[in-house]
Amino acid sequence: MRSRIQAIGSGVLEYGVTLLAALTVNFALPYVAPGDPLHYRLGRAVESLSVEQRAELLETYGLDQPIHIQYVDYLLGITQGELGTSVMYGQPVSDVLLQRLPWTLLLVGSALVLSTVVGTLLGGLSAWREGDRTDAALMTAHVTAESAPAFWVGMLVIAVFVSWLGWFPSYGVSSVAAGSSYIGSIASIAIHLTLPLLTLTVARIGGIYLIARGSVLTTLGEDFLLFSRAKGLSDRDVLLRHALPNSLLPIYTRFTLQLGSVVGGAVVVETVFSYPGLGLLIYDAAIARDYPLLQGAFLVLTVTVIAANVLADLTYPFFDPRTTAGNTRRAAE
Numbered sequence: 001m002r003s004r005i006q007a008i009g010s011g012v013l014e015y016g017v018t019l020l021a022a023l024t025v026n027f028a029l030p031y032v033a034p035g036d037p038l039h040y041r042l043g044r045a046v047e048s049l050s051v052e053q054r055a056e057l058l059e060t061y062g063l064d065q066p067i068h069i070q071y072v073d074y075l076l077g078i079t080q081g082e083l084g085t086s087v088m089y090g091q092p093v094s095d096v097l098l099q100r101l102p103w104t105l106l107l108v109g110s111a112l113v114l115s116t117v118v119g120t121l122l123g124g125l126s127a128w129r130e131g132d133r134t135d136a137a138l139m140t141a142h143v144t145a146e147s148a149p150a151f152w153v154g155m156l157v158i159a160v161f162v163s164w165l166g167w168f169p170s171y172g173v174s175s176v177a178a179g180s181s182y183i184g185s186i187a188s189i190a191i192h193l194t195l196p197l198l199t200l201t202v203a204r205i206g207g208i209y210l211i212a213r214g215s216v217l218t219t220l221g222e223d224f225l226l227f228s229r230a231k232g233l234s235d236r237d238v239l240l241r242h243a244l245p246n247s248l249l250p251i252y253t254r255f256t257l258q259l260g261s262v263v264g265g266a267v268v269v270e271t272v273f274s275y276p277g278l279g280l281l282i283y284d285a286a287i288a289r290d291y292p293l294l295q296g297a298f299l300v301l302t303v304t305v306i307a308a309n310v311l312a313d314l315t316y317p318f319f320d321p322r323t324t325a326g327n328t329r330r331a332a333e
Contacts, residue, residue, distance in 0.1 A: 015306050022302040026295045027074050084292030093296035104277035111200035116255050119205040123212025146206025154199040154272035171274035196273045215247035259308035
């Protein structure tokens with residue numbers, strides 16, 4: 001029990017330090033970027049200000065204070081949900097993020113579930129057919145998918161399904177023609193989601209496949225599988241009911257850790273398809289040098305990654321009692 005508490009305390013300290021480091025980098029962003037700190041408040045409009053106006057604005061925003069005072073004020077503002085005002089949209093950053101985040105969660109969540117399920121099944125099949133043509137074909141396809149850049153996959157998907165076949169739209173999240181009906185809106189969103197979802201799934205499925213294949217290969221030599229075959233179970237039952245369920249721990253770890261990283265990885269896919277999620281928002285904010293919006297988006301990414309790691313640490317012991325919270329990643333390795 002004592003070791004359990006120490007492990008939890010160590011994990012909390014580790015994640016707390018990580019979050020503080022990320023917040024510090026966020027705070028430093030406007031100061032290391034080109035221009036002066038007022039640029040991240042007013043954008044290019046700051047160039048037309050007089051000396052008196054600049055001094056007044058610096059005092060208004062607290063930028064005339066010593067750097068350590070500004071840092072403390074920044075941290076206190078985050079605890080109160082104050083992330084500043086977006087230069088591009090003229091709205092609170094938190095409002096802009098809340099408008100875009102659901103679309104990214106829809107895309108990312110669907111891609112994670114789809115890539116995990118399909119990658120696990122194909123990895124199990126490949127391990128079961130080790131050394132034959134099916135294994136070789138699946139291995140080649142998934143290694144190629146893992147190596148291909150996401151933007152290249154997206155451009156290829158657009159060339160085939162938009163330019164050549166004309167089956168799907170290439171941008172946006174819904175069409176005006178969908179009307180106001182509930183079913184029409186859902187159908188339009190699903191159609192627009194298809195190509196970004198396909199691209200992100202292809203970009204993520206290779207890692208899941210390789211982990212599933214290696215895990216099932218390790219399990220295939222276990223005595224309980226030989227006993228299952230001896231009882232006369234079919235190959236499909238042995239694979240689906242015994243081999244795969246006992247190979248899910250590394251796959252589950254990969255899934256939980258990807259919950260955070262895939263949100264950041266959606267930047268490229270959302271930009272290629274002009275999908276109005278958090279990734280495209282980050283791209284637009286970087287182009288416009290909207291530093292408050294960038295700071296808020298980076299904060300969301302950081303919290304997502306940390307939350308995914310906490311989830312993995314807390315839930316992994318339920319799947320593997322030999323593992324305690326705090327050493328989940330070491331057990332997965």
